[in-house]
Amino acid sequence: MMxxxxxxxxTFKEAVRNKVLYFLLIFALLIMGFSGVISDLSIAAPEKLIxxxxxxxxxxFGFLIAVFVGVYLVYTELDxxxxxxxxxxxxxxxxxxxxxxxxxxxxxxxxxxxxxxFFFAVLYFRDATDFDKVMKAIxxxxxxxxxxxxxxxxxxxxxxxxKQFIIAVGKGIATVFGYSExxxxxxxxxxxxxxxxxxxxxxxxILYSTFSTPTLSAVFTFLTWxxxxxxxxxxxxxxxxxxxxxxxxxxxxxDLLKYxxxxxxxxxxxxxxxxxxxxxxxxxxxxxxxPNIHNVPxxxxxxxxxxxxxxxxxxxxxxxxxxxxFK
Amino acid sequence: xxxxxxxNIVLFFCFIAFFAAAVTIxxxxxxxxKLNPPFIETWMLSGRSGELLKLLALRYDxxxxxxxxxxxxxxxxxxxxxxxxxxxxxxxxxxxxxxxPYFETAYTFGNMVIGDEGGRQREGLxxxxxxxxxxxxxxRIPFEGMYVAHWQMGDTNLARWYGRVxxxxxxxxxxxxxxxxxxxxxxxxxxIGFDRFVSNLLQGLDASDFDMxxxxxxxIQEAIDKWNRAYLSRAYDEFTTxxxxxxxxxxxxxxxxxxxEYEVARMSKFIAAMEKxxxxxxxxxxxxPDLRRGLPWPPREEIEAPLPADSAAKPGVKWEExxxxxxxxxxxxxxxxxxxxxxxxxxxxxSFAGYPFAKKDDIITHETDRFDxxxxxxxxxxxxIAERKKMLGRNPESLREVFYTDFQTTEPYGASWKYDPATGxxxxxxxPEL
Numbered sequence: 008m009m010x011x012x013x014x015x016x017x018t019f020k021e022a023v024r025n026k027v028l029y030f031l032l033i034f035a036l037l038i039m040g041f042s043g044v045i046s047d048l049s050i051a052a053p054e055k056l057i058x059x060x061x062x063x064x065x066x067x068f069g070f071l072i073a074v075f076v077g078v079y080l081v082y083t084e085l086d087x088x089x090x091x092x093x094x095x096x097x098x099x100x101x102x103x104x105x106x107x108x109x110x111x112x113x114x115x116x117x118x119x120x121x122x123x124x125f126f127f128a129v130l131y132f133r134d135a136t137d138f139d140k141v142m143k144a145i146x147x148x149x150x151x152x153x154x155x156x157x158x159x160x161x162x163x164x165x166x167x168x169x170k171q172f173i174i175a176v177g178k179g180i181a182t183v184f185g186y187s188e189x190x191x192x193x194x195x196x197x198x199x200x201x202x203x204x205x206x207x208x209x210x211x212x213i214l215y216s217t218f219s220t221p222t223l224s225a226v227f228t229f230l231t232w233x234x235x236x237x238x239x240x241x242x243x244x245x246x247x248x249x250x251x252x253x254x255x256x257x258x259x260x261x262d263l264l265k266y267x268x269x270x271x272x273x274x275x276x277x278x279x280x281x282x283x284x285x286x287x288x289x290x291x292x293x294x295x296x297x298p299n300i301h302n303v304p305x306x307x308x309x310x311x312x313x314x315x316x317x318x319x320x321x322x323x324x325x326x327x328x329x330x331x332x333f334k
Numbered sequence: 335x336x337x338x339x340x341x342n343i344v345l346f347f348c349f350i351a352f353f354a355a356a357v358t359i360x361x362x363x364x365x366x367x368k369l370n371p372p373f374i375e376t377w378m379l380s381g382r383s384g385e386l387l388k389l390l391a392l393r394y395d396x397x398x399x400x401x402x403x404x405x406x407x408x409x410x411x412x413x414x415x416x417x418x419x420x421x422x423x424x425x426x427x428x429x430x431x432x433x434x435p436y437f438e439t440a441y442t443f444g445n446m447v448i449g450d451e452g453g454r455q456r457e458g459l460x461x462x463x464x465x466x467x468x469x470x471x472x473x474r475i476p477f478e479g480m481y482v483a484h485w486q487m488g489d490t491n492l493a494r495w496y497g498r499v500x501x502x503x504x505x506x507x508x509x510x511x512x513x514x515x516x517x518x519x520x521x522x523x524x525x526i527g528f529d530r531f532v533s534n535l536l537q538g539l540d541a542s543d544f545d546m547x548x549x550x551x552x553x554i555q556e557a558i559d560k561w562n563r564a565y566l567s568r569a570y571d572e573f574t575t576x577x578x579x580x581x582x583x584x585x586x587x588x589x590x591x592x593x594x595e596y597e598v599a600r601m602s603k604f605i606a607a608m609e610k611x612x613x614x615x616x617x618x619x620x621x622x623p624d625l626r627r628g629l630p631w632p633p634r635e636e637i638e639a640p641l642p643a644d645s646a647a648k649p650g651v652k653w654e655e656x657x658x659x660x661x662x663x664x665x666x667x668x669x670x671x672x673x674x675x676x677x678x679x680x681x682x683x684x685s686f687a688g689y690p691f692a693k694k695d696d697i698i699t700h701e702t703d704r705f706d707x708x709x710x711x712x713x714x715x716x717x718x719i720a721e722r723k724k725m726l727g728r729n730p731e732s733l734r735e736v737f738y739t740d741f742q743t744t745e746p747y748g749a750s751w752k753y754d755p756a757t758g759x760x761x762x763x764x765x766p767e768l
Contacts, residue, residue: 060400242368285396
């Protein structure tokens with residue numbers, strides 16, 4: 008266990024030196040900041056826009072980090088021959104794979120945490136700087152319908168925004184550690200599920216990098232992500248084929264082949280839709296009409312699915328890496 | 335070497351175990367996917383832009399919908415200032431709602447753009463229908479459907495259907511049934527409309543909400559009036575068909591089949607049923623004294639008559655619990671001209687009878703309204719005479735000189751007009767005092 012941890016921490020240190028990581032992080036933060044601005048263009052549901060864009064950015068940039076950092080991890084060790092210094096020590100190859108996997112996962116999760124803090128801060132700041140709230144902060148009602156400014160309105164305006172910015176960042180950090188308000192209720196669960204989905208993608212990135220070049224590994228990981236995202240749709244397509252023919256028993260030739268190929272493939276490829284709880288985060292559970300607080304129940308079956316799937320892929324990666332000749 | 339083989343065997347079994355567990359869970363998940371309701375299942379992968387975009391968005395469909403939503407808003411504004419061609423905007427909203435099926439505002443705003451602004455109410459309703467079946471607990475979408483169907487398309491039956499759906503939704507506020515009851519009455523479902531307004535009144539009494547009572551009482555009068563007019567209107571048609579002439583008095587309709595043994599709610603019976611129960615409940619009154627003006631107040635003996643033996647009215651009982659018995663007691667099976675719920679009586683306004691574009695509601699009217707109509711008509715003609723007099727510098731010699739044609743409007747009571755060129759005085763022979 009300590010060996011895995013040592014490799015993981017080393018991998019993390021190595022990964023944080025990667026400049027790609029920072030570019031991706033900056034882009035993600037820019038997009039989230041941008042969401043706060045464009046939400047003003049919407050005539051309704053500005054909060055929804057920020058949530059949609061923020062959660063999608065965290066998920067997508069987490070995926071990009073997994074691909075662009077993950078595919079190089081094993082390859083670099085082999086390319087620079089540093090693997091010899093590791094395998095010559097009493098470390099099993101599976102431990103090496105696990106160490107690399109957890110190291111990359113820590114990198115991704117740290118980035119996700121930074122993105123989450125920023126995302127929550129944008130949400131809190133947007134909420135606190137709502138027109139009515141700003142007006143209430145810089146004007147006071149002296150008589151019904153009569154308002155007078157509290158001090159210099161312009162100065163008060165900027166001071167209020169500065170104060171709210173600091174508060175929003177503070178709340179953002181607190182939210183990551185369990186604090187929540189109605190506006191951010193259960194969003195950490197959504198991000199947590201995204202993180203589990205990313206663990207699957209990371210395990211695939213490691214798997215592919217054990218037997219192929221970084222470019223091919225990136226392509227394979229990307230394709231796995233696409234198939235995983237479309238998993239349920241492909242199954243529906245197969246069901247539609249059967250429906251059109253009037254049942255599976257009536258399917259013949261290529262359609263029958265397509266049907267069974269889809270059925271089998273969709274059982275094997277990861278179903279990433281299970282880790283996508285963004286709709287619940289924005290609209291709440293569908294059983295409740297227009298809820299004020301959007302509860303996102305934890306889908307334990309999906310959690311177990313994600314964990315066993317990752318374990319399975321890592322076993323496969325270890326098996327392949329065990330047989331790999333480093334000469 | 336041996337250790338490596340052993341490790342590989344262990345890893346292989348671990349892989350089999352983990353992967354088998356994953357595949358088993360996935361199998362169960364996919365079984366659930368197969369059970370998805372058809373309206374979700376069938377709209378996928380059928381080649382339309384929204385469905386295709388949903389696939390291409392790769393689970394980021396909400397973000398794709400958001401960007402398209404912002405674009406649609408800009409497009410709405412842009413087209414509003416230029417060619418006002420809203421048709422392409424429909425496709426945008428259709429696509430947005432495919433990408434984000436729970437985006438309520440996209441349905442309602444889309445309907446407003448396409449229906450209100452674009453004049454394509456059918457397409458707007460199509461969008462609302464789509465949203466109504468996806469957001470099954472929200473009232474707003476079917477409620478807007480009701481609005482479009484009734485006030486824009488004039489289809490009260492369709493409006494009634496939307497209204498009934500809206501009313502049953504989980505988040506429907508308590509004012510929705512009131513609006514729907516109004517639609518029910520407009521669509522000819524008088525029993526339902528009357529019952530709902532009675533229920534509103536009783537709720538208002540239980541909550542001691544004066545405004546609610548006032549509105550509900552007003553609506554009850556309106557519902558009964560509509561109900562009565564439906565029978566009178568049918569009788570009017572029967573009369574004209576049978577005799578080949580227009581009726582001069584409302585009483586002429588009394589013998590028509592439509593007015594034989596028909597059931598209707600009677601306002602005075604309803605008031606009596608309410609007041610009787612108020613006494614049994616030790617309350618001073620049911621209908622607030624400030625609301626009694628213009629009501630056909632029942633005779634004292636009717637209010638003091640004993641309650642039916644099965645009545646639940648007693649001190650401490652809530653009004654709402656008496657809804658069914660009050661409803662039942664308000665209904666009468668009768669023949670002849672119905673009682674006017676506004677405390678007046680039904681009459682025929684002969685100014686409108688025979689006029690090809692007149693509405694039935696103008697022909698069959700209340701005595702008070704006919705009187706007001708005559709007053710307004712007299713005032714209008716007198717104003718015209720005064721204007722003409724200013725131009726001529728003398729009184730016009732005849733009404734022809736005022737209107738450039740014969741004054742053809744029939745006197746509402748069937749009497750005649752009297753014009754005196756010497757004094758410029760214009761009067762009706764039915765009401766010379768006016």
